[in-house]
Amino acid sequence: xxxxxxxxxxxxxxxxxxxxxxxxxxxxxxxxxxxxxxxxxxxxxxxxxxxxxxxxxxxxxxxxxxxxxxxxxxxxxxxxxxxxxxxxxxxxxxxxxxxxxxxxxxxxxxxxxxxxxxxxxxxxxxxxxxxxxxxxxxxxxxxxxxxxxxxxxxxxxxxxxxxxxxxxxxxxxxxxxxxxxxxxxxxxxxxxxxxxxxxxxxxxxxxxxxxxxxxxxxxxxxxxxxxxxxxxxxxxxxxxxxxxxxxxxxxxxxxxxxxxxxxxxxxxxxxxxxxx
Amino acid sequence: xxxxxxxxxxxxxxxxxxxxxxxxxxxxxxxxxxxxxxxxxxxxxxxxxxxxxxxxxxxxxxxxxxxxxxxxxxxxxxxxxxxxxxxxxxxxxxxxxxxxxxxxxxxxxxxxxxxxxxxxxxxxxxxxxxxxxxxxxxxxxxxxxxxxxxxxxxxxxxxxxxxxxxxxxxxxxxxxxxxxxxxxxxxxxxxxxxxxxxxxxxxxxxxxxxxxxxxxxxxxxxxxxxxxxxxxxxxxxxxxxxxxxxxxxxxxxxxxxxxxxxxxxxxxxxxxxxxxxxxxxxxxxxxxxxxxxxxxxxxxxxxxxxxxxxxxxxxxxxxxxxxxxxxxxxxxxxxxxxxxxxxxxxxxxxxxxxxxxxxxxxxxxxxxxxxxxxxxxxxxxxxxxxxxxxxxxxxxxxxxxxxxxxxxxxxxxxxxxxxxxxxxxxxxxxxxxxxxxxxxxxxxxxxxxxxxxxxx
Numbered sequence: 001x002x003x004x005x006x007x008x009x010x011x012x013x014x015x016x017x018x019x020x021x022x023x024x025x026x027x028x029x030x031x032x033x034x035x036x037x038x039x040x041x042x043x044x045x046x047x048x049x050x051x052x053x054x055x056x057x058x059x060x061x062x063x064x065x066x067x068x069x070x071x072x073x074x075x076x077x078x079x080x081x082x083x084x085x086x087x088x089x090x091x092x093x094x095x096x097x098x099x100x101x102x103x104x105x106x107x108x109x110x111x112x113x114x115x116x117x118x119x120x121x122x123x124x125x126x127x128x129x130x131x132x133x134x135x136x137x138x139x140x141x142x143x144x145x146x147x148x149x150x151x152x153x154x155x156x157x158x159x160x161x162x163x164x165x166x167x168x169x170x171x172x173x174x175x176x177x178x179x180x181x182x183x184x185x186x187x188x189x190x191x192x193x194x195x196x197x198x199x200x201x202x203x204x205x206x207x208x209x210x211x212x213x214x215x216x217x218x219x220x221x222x223x224x225x226x227x228x229x230x231x232x233x234x235x236x237x238x239x240x241x242x243x244x245x246x247x248x249x250x251x252x253x254x255x256x257x258x259x260x261x262x263x264x265x266x267x268x269x270x271x272x273x274x275x276x
Numbered sequence: 277x278x279x280x281x282x283x284x285x286x287x288x289x290x291x292x293x294x295x296x297x298x299x300x301x302x303x304x305x306x307x308x309x310x311x312x313x314x315x316x317x318x319x320x321x322x323x324x325x326x327x328x329x330x331x332x333x334x335x336x337x338x339x340x341x342x343x344x345x346x347x348x349x350x351x352x353x354x355x356x357x358x359x360x361x362x363x364x365x366x367x368x369x370x371x372x373x374x375x376x377x378x379x380x381x382x383x384x385x386x387x388x389x390x391x392x393x394x395x396x397x398x399x400x401x402x403x404x405x406x407x408x409x410x411x412x413x414x415x416x417x418x419x420x421x422x423x424x425x426x427x428x429x430x431x432x433x434x435x436x437x438x439x440x441x442x443x444x445x446x447x448x449x450x451x452x453x454x455x456x457x458x459x460x461x462x463x464x465x466x467x468x469x470x471x472x473x474x475x476x477x478x479x480x481x482x483x484x485x486x487x488x489x490x491x492x493x494x495x496x497x498x499x500x501x502x503x504x505x506x507x508x509x510x511x512x513x514x515x516x517x518x519x520x521x522x523x524x525x526x527x528x529x530x531x532x533x534x535x536x537x538x539x540x541x542x543x544x545x546x547x548x549x550x551x552x553x554x555x556x557x558x559x560x561x562x563x564x565x566x567x568x569x570x571x572x573x574x575x576x577x578x579x580x581x582x583x584x585x586x587x588x589x590x591x592x593x594x595x596x597x598x599x600x601x602x603x604x605x606x607x608x609x610x611x612x613x614x615x616x617x618x619x620x621x622x623x624x625x626x627x628x629x630x631x632x633x634x635x636x637x638x639x640x641x642x643x644x645x646x647x648x649x650x651x652x653x654x655x656x657x658x659x660x661x662x663x664x665x666x667x668x669x670x671x672x673x674x675x676x677x678x679x680x681x682x683x684x685x686x687x688x689x690x691x692x693x694x695x696x697x698x699x700x701x702x703x704x705x706x707x708x709x710x711x712x713x714x715x716x717x718x719x720x721x722x723x724x725x726x727x728x729x730x731x732x
Contacts, residue, residue: 023485037442043534043543044442068542084442086479216529216543219440219481219667221450221506223523233510233517238667252517255618259519263544 002085022057031093037084048112062111068267106188113187136161197245207245278381281310311339321374327714348397356426362391418446420502420700423716450533483671505701506665515612520620524659548655555659561592580608689719
């Protein structure tokens with residue numbers, strides 16, 4: 001059991017929770033995730049660790065309310081326990097020796113890549129940060145990211161805040177200007193990671209993406225998080241979640257991510273309208 | 277006297293509509309009748325045939341004496357999970373295979389009697405030897421870890437069991453279906469271990485939440501690794517990542533562990549009408565029989581050899597046939613075909629013929645040219661076995677593995693990391709519950725010996 005110590009609404013759909021999990025906090029590194037179960041009849045879902053404080057024994061998670069489990073999680077409040085909370089799982093992101101990096105994030109991926117950007121910043125990596133949201137109301141963590149780099153670009157799909165466009169537009173401009181990176185990190189929706197990788201491949205910029213497929217155990221047992229990487233089956237939970245962006249079969253991953261869309265929608269509706 | 281006393285089964289047409297246990301167990305009269313078939317041979321080959329060496333004639337004698345509690349004590353000296361073993365051990369290749377009664381007719385139904393004793397004993401509390409002030413950590417609460425913890429707990433050690441999932445029992449909970457091994461039985465046997473003072477810690481991934489180095493720093497003086505064969509195998513054929521293709525681990529865990537087939541549980545399960553299970557082992561039978569219980573129309577087992585090479589227990593194959601599973605033997609999948617949304621719609625197979633025996637001694641199947649056919653299905657379950665779980669070895673450089681990824685151990689069950697022992701599927705590759713329990717028990721005795729020679 002893990003007690004919720006702090007809960008903060010970041011936008012209408014995204015919540016931050018600080019959770020008491022001292023063992024996980026002691027170990028967690030950027031790029032790793034936890035698996036949680038809200039209650040006794042709940043499903044197991046993976047969430048990337050948004051930050052960890054080993055001194056206070058706290059782990060932060062930031063989640064978008066997209067379905068039944070995230071909705072149930074969001075019903076919990078400070079002082080409540082999350083029934084099962086296990087981790088840190090997956091391999092940490094390898095950031096050793098990187099002098100100049102670009103962190104590209106979209107949507108709730110912004111939260112996921114914050115610990116990575118922080119870790120890069122702390123080791124003295126020169127950073128460009130490009131973050132996209134659908135609209136102004138969804139923007140999170142702007143101040144936090146701006147503190148890590150003066151080259152932080154925010155962009156919205158509809159132009160309701162700063163520039164209108166996609167993260168790939170900004171990245172392409174930088175690359176066209178002749179900016180080069182030791183590594184580009186892309187974290188966000190699958191189509192965004194796909195198009196970032198297609199772009200960076202043209203400029204031969206090493207690109208790492210963080211995959212977040214459906215999972216159950218998170219330790220290699222169920223195989224539902226499998227991906228095709230360079231034509232081979234890999235498991236995101238034990239082989240990843242980070243992979244070389246040029247090697248992923250994104251279209252397959254996108255199709256797999258939609259496998260339970262109908263069931264998820266139905267379950268969510270039952271939670272919101274229990275009498276229908 | 278030449279035949280085993282029949283054990284009642286739930287009727288096939290009835291049982292495919294529920295997940296209740298198929299085999300109903302002996303009543304007192306049936307157990308007495310069967311116990312009377314034991315010849316009490318002095319050389320008792322059955323004891324050697326049992327991987328944990330239960331004193332079989334002695335416990336059967338106690339049944340005849342109407343002393344079920346004592347029969348339980350005899351079994352418990354060798355095996356603390358008789359309710360599990362009586363149900364899932366392949367007795368026909370172990371104790372019963374060497375039973376003298378079996379030379380003319382059928383062997384004594386040792387497994388059924390073991391189950392009877394476990395289900396009917398009223399006193400299951402184990403007397404624990406005087407406490408030994410030493411701590412042992414067990415990694416994994418599956419059959420190997422449970423057996424190891426039971427023996428060490430009995431010897432008086434302070435035993436903590438770490439489990440990565442939210443429930444304890446490993447494959448007994450997530451893998452073997454309710455209708456073959458009710459989860460209440462597993463929980464009861466684990467509760468008995470808890471009453472002995474063994475502590476269980478779920479949601480702990482050793483190698484991630486805590487490392488083995490840290491376990492030693494925390495004061496554990498030995499570690500047993502029974503992390504099992506977790507990583508599912510796939511065939512490497514086109515279409516294996518389509519929506520609707522599952523590893524048997526995923527399919528079985530969704531049902532057994534997450535109860536996805538019940539409305540009141542959140543984990544989703546796709547509606548499946550026609551289901552193909554690929555493989556011929558017990559896991560394939562379990563998956564097919566679970567699939568049959570999901571209101572499906574057709575369930576197929578696709579196996580590339582013939583019935584005589586099938587690795588599943590005969591009893592499981594028979595039960596699957598009774599339940600209306602269609603066996604496509606001498607058949608192998610070539611590819612899985614999806615619709616425009618990447619959901620499975622068919623599987624393309626080819627017929628096989630048996631050629632010369634291969635390295636395993638089984639005749640190796642070869643393709644019958646031009647025999648390709650399409651089978652319309654909306655789900656495919658791959659039950660091809662598992663690789664050893666790589667997680668702990670990857671996190672622990674001192675643990676050396678062989679080519680297959682199995683932990684290397686010496687004749688005392690010790691890994692290449694001093695003080696760390698291992699047993700079960702993580703050492704042998706995927707095998708049976710009882711072999712893992714045998715390894716866990718043997719490792720416990722070796723841990724005991726090791727700790728006696730270590731300075732306190």
